[in-house]
Amino acid sequence: MMLVLDLILRLALWLLLAPLLPGLINRVKAWVAGRRGPPVLQLYYDLARLWRKGVVMSTLASPGFVAGPAVAWVALTGAALLMPLGPAGATVSFRGDVLMLIYLLALARFCTAWAAMETGSAFEGMGAAREVSYAVLAEAAIITAVLSLSVQTGSVSLVTMLAPSAGAGAVLLAAGLFTVLLAENCRVPFDDPNTHLELTMIHEVMVLDHSGPPLAVILHGASMKLLLFAVLLVQAVLPMGDMSPLAATGALAGGVLAVTVGVGLIESLIARLAFRRVPLLLTTAFLLCLFALLVAWKGNRV
């Protein structure tokens, strides 16, 4: 009974809270620019509207066009449930769950790219190609970050890996993971979620043809992915295990908020990179994580 209750609460938290993040980022951007900006809850309204709308599907698309977003959404939700939440721990935790999390994100990416390719549109092909290519570097960075956490804690399970702080390499790790967060969630400087120039986009261009409930599912999944990365980053850096449950919850919430504001600030202050520079920045992220790994290796030997 407790388990079911825990699961429902957790799901509710992830599903309901996630769309808040893009709203907050937009608020920060509006504040920096001195505009009023859209309401914080804008994405909720959008999702509700899309959920009621009809669907237009390309004549070329197969049922995979609709199945792709659904599978991707389940994969992202599954990944979210594997992620521990501070003192509450994770729903399911087993040795090696961190690898499952990374590969669930990869599955979500595969399904999104597949659905994008369904339409035979040049733009969407472009977006899918970019998405799967940059993922190579992003995934290398993530696995390196995970390795450094593993070395730090001597564990391969998320709950124990994320409990202590990242130690001496925390700053490096935070910088690396934050860059990966920006790339994986298609934020500036990798991608501009506001632009309407399809040529310059990654994620938005892959969903050009989607409409109605499938688009709602995609948008919701994307916001959940952002929350997931923010939670991962905060827990990797802060020593959640050493705090009292209340303090840990507060730190987690505050940390996620700080990350969100940070994304908003970066989006306001930095221009989008030229596309050929993107691999360079991602390689930098990988190197940051690699140095974090080396620091962890040299640092407190267990």
Next chain:
Amino acid sequence: MAGPLLLLAFVALVTAILVGVRSSRWWLGLTVAGAVAGLGAALTVLLGAADWEWRSELSLGGELIHLRLDGVSALFLALLSVVGGTGAVYAQEYWSEQHYPASAPRGRAWWSGLGLCMGLVLVSSNGLHFLIAWELFTVCAYFLITLDRRRREVRAAGWLYLAASHAGTVCLFAFFSTLAARTGSWELGPMREQAGLAPLFWLALAGFGVKAGVFPLHVWLPSAHASAPSHVSAILSGVAIKLGLYGIVRFSGWLPVPAAAGWVVIGLGATSALLGIAFALAQNDFKRLLAYCSVENVGVILTGVGAALLAETNGDAAWGRLALAGALLHVWNHGAFKALLFFSAGSVLHATGTREMSKLGGLWRAMPWTAGLFALGAVAVAGLPPLNGFVSEWLVYLGLFDAVTGRGPAAWAAMPAAIMLAMTGALAMAGFAKAGAMIFLGAPRTKPAAHAHECGPVMRGPMLLLAGLCVLIGLSPVLFWPAVARAVGSWRPAWAVAEAPAPLAMLGAVHVVLAVLMVAAAVWLWRKAHALGLRRGLTWDCGYATPTARMQYTSASFAGIAGGWFRWLLQPERTLRRPRGLFPAEAIRLERVPETVLEKLLGPVSVAVMQVSAAARRLQHGRLQSYVVYVVAGLMALGVLVLLGGAP
């Protein structure tokens, strides 16, 4: 129990070879019966406790016949039976009598012969017989690759395969004969206490490495897989290259290995994985893409084997078992999904007659079964949950991560290997997103693609069976654990573990939940979309009203970004004709990815060798006068040597 079953399989396959030329129906029955019997024998050994061993009084080539089926060989025999049996059924329609009246009967006989010889390789426990069976299997595979021998590229591919295989076999001759000379007998078996045999491992690694298609030795693999009929590609990729791995696993288990073996094998494995998949991504020929992907998967398996060897030199660490179990499970997994993918590729080839992805597209409408099954195989081969590819890669990862947290010297191999595996995984995902999308999605790019047709039930059945296997291993890995653990126990008796590691059961449970939810969510969203009213419209190409098939992203453009990072390796050859004049008529941009290792490295070297040999050959021309000059010159040189050396 295993003995009679193996005898049955032997008799069935020998009969199948004899009747295969005449009757396809009898051949199919006998071959499938042989496969089932072989599978039965393998399972008896894998699920039982005892190995099967048989020594006979009969001698062959002066050596007594000695057969043995233990955990390791039974694991590979099971794979051989499954792929051999399903391939036989598939070939019945794919390479049918009507389409290929000349080569179909030959193909049937060679198919059974190939299965039989590979089985003999797996059970023979005598060096001489191993070599004989190895050579026969190589030759059978050659004749299967060149079934369609009227085509020039097929003959070239077959010839390259034969030459490369024999280069490997030379190493194996050296390996087995030195082994026989050192031990005084051709008998094979565990002999780990004779430490002097350790350097022989390098010979075995080179010889079996060629067959396995480890990265720099893979030169024969892409063209052979691409040019062979698809059911042959499936067994080549699914089983034949695994026999190379079998050799490496077998003899690293039976013989002592040098201290550096683990480092070399894990290095080779990780390099093969990363570079193999980089080549795969850049291909336009989908069968070549699948072939290069085999290089990648062999790399993944060798990474696991290398980690196991490292663990052994690090005091029998527990993580070695996980990595080896992952590697051995990946042998099965790769066999299942690669055979499935080659069967689907064959079905596409059958329907459209082209292997070039840039000429396909939009096939899902004509061939929904093939498209769905290919998509399933693509998810499996990219190592994504909840299918089988993820399970084995996860075990290998877990082994590597435990090696890192163990903080021994092995961590310095495990850390780069884990990072390279992650990049490999992402590249594999990119490669198969590309392959699936270019072949099955979007609009048909050419006429043959527009007029494709679905394959018949006889081809679909084997594909469904293999897909089912992929799903089953993914959802219930615990079911397959005893067999893998048995093989690990045969490799190192000290490593025998009966119980599945606890997280494996958990992984299976999570996979089941995820799979159910994914299917449910997809169906629900599809229904929801229909309930709200689903309208079909043109692809929204940013307002462009008449999108054409030629405007779609192509295979080369899809791979352009990631392929660019490997340009140093791929060395693409470009032909560019820019539009000229006020009214340009045409512009061409062609890009071809060469077989870099073959064309840029081996090619020039062999040309140089041929030139030197040709120059040396000029000395021999049949003119007596010159020969007399050679003799005199030789004598004078000897005289000078004696004078200078001051000999008595």
